[in-house]
Amino acid sequence: MSRRQVELAANLADVEARIEAACVVAGRERDEITLIAITKTWPAQDVARLIDLGLRHFGESREQEGHAKWADVRDLHPLADQTTWHFVGRIQRNKAARISEWADVIHSVDRSALIAPLSRTHPAVLIQVALDSSLDRGGIEPEQVPVLAEQVLAAGLTLRGVMAVAPLHADPRPGFDLLVRIRDELVRTHPSATWVSAGMSGDLEAAIAAGATHVRLGTSILGSRY
Numbered sequence: 223m224s225r226r227q228v229e230l231a232a233n234l235a236d237v238e239a240r241i242e243a244a245c246v247v248a249g250r251e252r253d254e255i256t257l258i259a260i261t262k263t264w265p266a267q268d269v270a271r272l273i274d275l276g277l278r279h280f281g282e283s284r285e286q287e288g289h290a291k292w293a294d295v296r297d298l299h300p301l302a303d304q305t306t307w308h309f310v311g312r313i314q315r316n317k318a319a320r321i322s323e324w325a326d327v328i329h330s331v332d333r334s335a336l337i338a339p340l341s342r343t344h345p346a347v348l349i350q351v352a353l354d355s356s357l358d359r360g361g362i363e364p365e366q367v368p369v370l371a372e373q374v375l376a377a378g379l380t381l382r383g384v385m386a387v388a389p390l391h392a393d394p395r396p397g398f399d400l401l402v403r404i405r406d407e408l409v410r411t412h413p414s415a416t417w418v419s420a421g422m423s424g425d426l427e428a429a430i431a432a433g434a435t436h437v438r439l440g441t442s443i444l445g446s447r448y
């Protein structure tokens with residue numbers, strides 16, 4: 223094993239222990255949570271190493287970088303066709319169609335202008351909800367989720383659930399609780415919308431306690447990006 227492989231294995235073991243401990247505290251089963259490794263800024267070789275370590279879900283936040291890495295991984299690893307790619311970043315309208323060429327699940331749909339370009343390839347989508355009043359980190363206001371959900375469905379896309387990023391410098395729990403309530407409401411009219419994508423390296427415990435189904439972990443697995 224290369225040094226990097228050893229490092230990734232150790233980080234992954236630490237993160238697994240955190241997830242399992244959080245599940246115990248929350249009275250949840252480990253298999254209720256999907257771990258998505260956010261590999262932005264890290265090379266395709268790291269994705270290949272993580273595939274060897276058993277991971278199958280990967281996330282990226284920029285179209286060009288993600289697209290290139292996805293293609294490289296297909297050349298690098300024989301199990302690439304068993305991986306699922308998640309797009310978690312802000313979406314520029316003119317990039318939406320290209321994102322849907324490689325991303326299987328798009329977590330960050332937050333306005334109706336994105337729906338038409340995405341619907342050409344029919345990826346699964348999550349609606350990103352803004353948990354604080356500053357919308358600069360992306361997301362739609364909670365009250366506007368039902369209307370956007372109808373538009374997603376009308377375009378023939380599969381609505382898988384909701385996603386959020388915790389507010390900066392604040393206790394993440396109230397926001398994550400709100401996100402889960404929004405999902406609970408949504409799933410009554412959209413039965414496929416069961417996913418709650420919440421929790422990053424710093425707040426995965428709070429997200430699992432609230433009911434997250436998908437955690438998006440970058441630095442805790444791959445190291446600091448800065």
Ligand SMILES: *Cc1c(COP(=O)(O)O)cnc(C)c1O
Pocket residue numbers: 260262283310311387421422423424438439440441442
């Ligand atoms: C970068 C990123 C993550 C991962 O963040 P870490 O703190 O490195 O775990 C998760 N979600 C989104 C939307 C991101 O952009």
